[in-house]
Amino acid sequence: MNILINGEWTGDKLEQIDVVNPATGDVLDTIPKGGEKEAEAAATAAYEAFSEWSKLTAADRSAKLEKWFELIGENHEDLAQTMTKEQGKAIKEARGEISYANSFIKWYAEEGKRNYGESVPASAPDKRLFVTHQPVGVVASITPWNFPAAMITRKIAPALAVGCTAVIKPATQTPLTALKLAELAVEAGIPKGVVNVVTGSSRKISEAWQQDKRVRKLTFTGSTEVGKTLMSGASETMKKISLELGGHAPLIVLEDADIDNAVEQAVTSKFRNGGQTCVCANRIYVAESIEETFTNKFKQAVEGLNVGDGLDDNTDIGPLIDEDAVDKVLSHIEDAEKQGAKVVTGGKKKDGLFLTPTVISGVNEDMACMNEETFGPLAPIATFKTEEEAIERANNTIYGLAAYLFTSNVSKAVRLSEQLEYGIIGLNDGGPSTAQAPFGGWKQSGIGREGGRQGMDEFLETKYISLKL
Numbered sequence: 001m002n003i004l005i006n007g008e009w010t011g012d013k014l015e016q017i018d019v020v021n022p023a024t025g026d027v028l029d030t031i032p033k034g035g036e037k038e039a040e041a042a043a044t045a046a047y048e049a050f051s052e053w054s055k056l057t058a059a060d061r062s063a064k065l066e067k068w069f070e071l072i073g074e075n076h077e078d079l080a081q082t083m084t085k086e087q088g089k090a091i092k093e094a095r096g097e098i099s100y101a102n103s104f105i106k107w108y109a110e111e112g113k114r115n116y117g118e119s120v121p122a123s124a125p126d127k128r129l130f131v132t133h134q135p136v137g138v139v140a141s142i143t144p145w146n147f148p149a150a151m152i153t154r155k156i157a158p159a160l161a162v163g164c165t166a167v168i169k170p171a172t173q174t175p176l177t178a179l180k181l182a183e184l185a186v187e188a189g190i191p192k193g194v195v196n197v198v199t200g201s202s203r204k205i206s207e208a209w210q211q212d213k214r215v216r217k218l219t220f221t222g223s224t225e226v227g228k229t230l231m232s233g234a235s236e237t238m239k240k241i242s243l244e245l246g247g248h249a250p251l252i253v254l255e256d257a258d259i260d261n262a263v264e265q266a267v268t269s270k271f272r273n274g275g276q277t278c279v280c281a282n283r284i285y286v287a288e289s290i291e292e293t294f295t296n297k298f299k300q301a302v303e304g305l306n307v308g309d310g311l312d313d314n315t316d317i318g319p320l321i322d323e324d325a326v327d328k329v330l331s332h333i334e335d336a337e338k339q340g341a342k343v344v345t346g347g348k349k350k351d352g353l354f355l356t357p358t359v360i361s362g363v364n365e366d367m368a369c370m371n372e373e374t375f376g377p378l379a380p381i382a383t384f385k386t387e388e389e390a391i392e393r394a395n396n397t398i399y400g401l402a403a404y405l406f407t408s409n410v411s412k413a414v415r416l417s418e419q420l421e422y423g424i425i426g427l428n429d430g431g432p433s434t435a436q437a438p439f440g441g442w443k444q445s446g447i448g449r450e451g452g453r454q455g456m457d458e459f460l461e462t463k464y465i466s467l468k469l
């Protein structure tokens, strides 16, 4: 597939990069190895398109987004199949992600018409004060491989809704879904230059955008390590920045929890996308008194998960994205076992990039899996004696993205969720992410929010106008 710059599909003369199916190793397609030149051309296109696009009414922009939403719905299955082939996730999850991704377009097609300002009572009788919010301008978006559609629309939908234009660099492992979404944006009548997609050298492309003063906003989703690099680069030209970074979610099961729900939600959180999500439970803390019951039920549920090619409707867990991902999970299991943890189920590498979902018990805080983002199908279970201990251990991390708490006591749920240092709390809920709510992290899990009203603010500059009568 080619890249999209200023309404033109181009790049076929460039060196090509293979896009590989992680389930089979087959080459699905190739994409251009773009670099600085393509990044600058895309930024120029977006800069030149900004004036006209931002001057449209919010209702006119909304109509284009609604058409895009409609076309994505019509192409739902093709997009899902493409996603599973290039990323590996189970087709039922890919279908879910297309709906989730599309829900951001729908939400911001509507929200963009509610970019309200305000008037402020002046202290001087001859003055009138107004506050408005204007689009920031050209937005550079760099996205990860684990959610090839949703991580793009979660950024681009609010940006376009308020009048910004965009240059996008999808993950090199999963560009095809992004390019198909761009094809549908063009078909929806979103004008040339408003959406541009460049593939290739992550570093060269992102450095070009970091240094380009025409790019006024950088929005990144990916690892904390890369996020720090981009934050530093963006500071050169003082760009607005949003960073959705790594996580290390604790999942706490109190003694009074509904254990069956806790098991169901823990499986949902932990093994979604084969454990390759930023909000997966990475540590499971269970009250000592219920540990045996919880672990036995959890083991039974995990052993019911089907591992296989994501295109099979019966598959729950597809392949991991690459060998490094497999090696990291196996290293976390080996490290834990060396320190005394017990493998409750799984722990085995299957063929290729497939891993059996694994549960380990007898885990302590010194183990790598309790401190590093595993990003795979490994569920470590530790026990705690008191709520205070559970909260202290849950907060003892550089991350602060998502945390989960299971209890039947509402007052306790509110009190303890207030003590958890995280941007997202799932109370008896292992799957909190939704377009209506602000998604984002505390500490080194990021800056800014995506989704909800807050997600639109990230693409707006506030202007205060003082009128002297």
Ligand SMILES: NC(=O)c1ccc[n+]([C@@H]2O[C@H](COP(=O)([O-])OP(=O)(O)OC[C@H]3O[C@@H](n4cnc5c(N)ncnc54)[C@H](O)[C@@H]3O)[C@@H](O)[C@H]2O)c1
Pocket (backbone or CB within 6 Å): 142, 143, 144, 145, 146, 147, 151, 169, 170, 171, 172, 202, 203, 206, 207, 221, 222, 223, 224, 226, 227, 229, 243, 244, 245, 246, 247, 277, 278, 373, 375, 401, 445, 446
């Ligand atoms: N907080 C969130 O919403 C969220 C969502 C998804 C993934 N993540 C995090 O992303 C990570 C997994 O995704 P990943 O492996 O794609 O992350 P990554 O940081 O390796 O890559 C993310 C994007 O940045 C690009 N990139 C990589 N190195 C770069 C560099 N030096 N300069 C510029 N761009 C660079 C990649 O090509 C990709 O497009 C995990 O840490 C996960 O927790 C966070």
Ligand SMILES: O=C[C@H](O)CS(=O)(=O)O
Pocket (backbone or CB within 6 Å): 146, 147, 150, 276, 277, 278, 279, 433, 439
């Ligand atoms: O991996 C990170 C994604 O943001 C997870 S979610 O789809 O938003 O829950």
